[in-house]
Amino acid sequence: MTLDLILIGLAITLEPFPVMAFILVLSADKGVRKGLAFILAWLACLVLVIACVLLFTGGTPPKPNTAPSTLSYAVKLAIGVGLILYGVHRRRKTARPRRDPESTAKRHNVSPWSAAGLAVLLQPWGLVAAGAATVMKADMSHAASWLTLMLYCILATASLLTMELYATFWPDAAGAKLTALRAWMTGHQDQAIVSLSLLLGFWLVGRNIYELV
Template identity: 25%
Template sequence: MGSVIGDLLPLAVGVAISPIPIMAAILMILSKNAGGAATGFAVGWVAGIVLVATAITLIAGSLDDPGDSEPSAASSWIKIALGVALVVLAVRQWRARSDTAVPGWMEAIDTLTPGKATGLGALLSVVNPKNLLLGISAGLAIGSAGLGAGEAAAAIVVFTLLASIPVLAVVIGYRVAADRLRPSLNSLREWLHANNHAVMAIVLAVMGAVVVGKGIGGL
């Protein structure tokens, strides 16, 4: 179990420091529907991470021989492919680092209802290529480790909590100390917007190397 958590830690950090969901959470907090929209977004974000990690864990478990303590060759090659895909995304993000245009959906955040914010949170955690690849990598790490159902569920919970810390911290922190956090959140939002692509390029490159290494180690 401990080794699995160790494998999940860098993947969870990769999801957690995603600039886009943090920016979205901040914008919702500063919007007209601050409380409801931000809470809905956090719920959708967590639910999306759980969905991907759980689904891939179940699929990965079916790829491995229950009597084998080592991951199958199929799981290892899938990890290598995922790692390469993350590195490719890192290159694309680095090339786009000078692009500071605001996505259209961010401009519409001020009008989001709690229900739509929940959907957006789930969408960003599931459909976003980087988060999807990291979630799949986490599911493979859990599902191919030969854990029991309880341990696998606990690993998914740990991964989800670690991956959700920044979004949850922004939402919960604002509810506790809204007036004191508003200036800091504005500054953080501006910095993330200016450095989004560069931050993501570094994160993706590191995560890609980690996942490829795990895949090669399992062959």
């Protein structure tokens, strides 16, 4: 469980589109406060999903070779296949027009509430679902499971937290460097999405085929 959640958390935090949108939120007037609203909503989604899974399992992992256990592996296998198909599709369609985070942010006027709404809208829900299926294996009677879930949430938010702290304590330097980062990501977001989707997709497929067999 731990390794899977670490990889999923890293994939979530490296998703380029939310990062680009977050940079625009930070660049708005009183951007640090609006960035905090974005982060809190982002974290709230992760915690809510985890809480729902733990309520379903009672904090006890399903026994091996039972229907809930098989369902967990099957869900992650399906998500892995979906990520691979999406990565291949995205690779073939890199020239098509795509949504612009800047226009999205402008449509929402970048108020604190709209920043929170953007966080919910831009959450990579496919990856979050993979994390939820993995959390089914958590045994909450062990402190290690609590630490793993905390690490997962921190990793999934690490890029946003880093930029928020940077903009808070070094606002002058952050403005220029984050703008440059967004410009670089604009030209490389397709490659990043394809790579993340394929790498995590193949990992989930291989890992869960092995578990099912």
